[in-house]
Amino acid sequence: MELPRLETERLVLRAPSESDVPAMPGVFHDPDIYAYTRNIPYPYTPDDAVAAIDRYRRLADEGRAMTLFPELIETGEMIGLAVLVVEADRPVAELGYALGRRWWGRGYATEACRAMLAYGFGTLGLDEINAHSMVRNPASARVLEKLGMVSLGEIAKACEKDGLLYDAHGYVMNRAQWESR
Numbered sequence: 001m002e003l004p005r006l007e008t009e010r011l012v013l014r015a016p017s018e019s020d021v022p023a024m025p026g027v028f029h030d031p032d033i034y035a036y037t038r039n040i041p042y043p044y045t046p047d048d049a050v051a052a053i054d055r056y057r058r059l060a061d062e063g064r065a066m067t068l069f070p071e072l073i074e075t076g077e078m079i080g081l082a083v084l085v086v087e088a089d090r091p092v093a094e095l096g097y098a099l100g101r102r103w104w105g106r107g108y109a110t111e112a113c114r115a116m117l118a119y120g121f122g123t124l125g126l127d128e129i130n131a132h133s134m135v136r137n138p139a140s141a142r143v144l145e146k147l148g149m150v151s152l153g154e155i156a157k158a159c160e161k162d163g164l165l166y167d168a169h170g171y172v173m174n175r176a177q178w179e180s181r
């Protein structure tokens with residue numbers, strides 16, 4: 001899967017690369033990011049960053065996930081990640097995202113995710129994009145609502161993390177809903 005470069009009003013979303021490794025612990029080393037995401041470790045070391053860059057590339061090569069790093073146009077800072085994890089046998093993907101804490105609360109996650117939805121429906125030809133936010137994570141649920149995704153309510157044990165199952169709010173959007181938003 002070719003990783004695109006997506007531009008929004010304030011962000012560029014582009015492929016992760018080895019040159020991001022020094023900045024990544026400063027963005028992702030955070031107990032709350034660890035708590036609310038599936039694959040971001042805590043503590044987050046430079047070795048974790050190297051492994052993550054390898055994994056993102058492998059998943060893209062295998063067509064399984066498109067991980068992009070949003071960067072602020074104004075400063076060039078890399079501020080987090082957004083990902084579409086594509087199902088193997090149908091045109092459906094799950095949206096994920098995390099931003100470094102110092103950039104929370106400025107609408108950047110919503111802006112980045114809107115670009116991911118546009119690319120997913122517009123270029124990847126997906127029929128459906130879904131997302132799950134753990135029940136203790138209202139900021140993430142709010143992002144999904146602002147995107148216009150439809151709430152499926154609380155789903156018991158919908159998120160698997162470190163071998164445990166957590167309740168989550170499910171959200172979904174299909175192509176027709178995207179086109180008529």
Ligand SMILES: CC(C)(COP(=O)(O)OP(=O)(O)OC[C@H]1O[C@@H](n2cnc3c(N)ncnc32)[C@H](O)[C@@H]1OP(=O)(O)O)[C@@H](O)C(=O)NCCC(=O)NCCS
Pocket residue numbers: 032033036037096097098099100103104105106107108109110111132133134137138139140142143
């Ligand atoms: C979730 C996350 C990506 C949000 O990023 P962000 O850039 O702050 O998101 P936005 O600014 O686009 O939107 C956040 C919304 O949540 C709201 N919000 C923040 N904290 C909240 C809380 N405790 N309760 C209710 N709403 C909350 C904000 O007010 C904002 O809504 P508004 O625009 O209507 O005011 C960021 O907090 C994060 O990276 N968290 C850790 C990782 C994570 O949870 N990833 C998602 C996994 S599903």
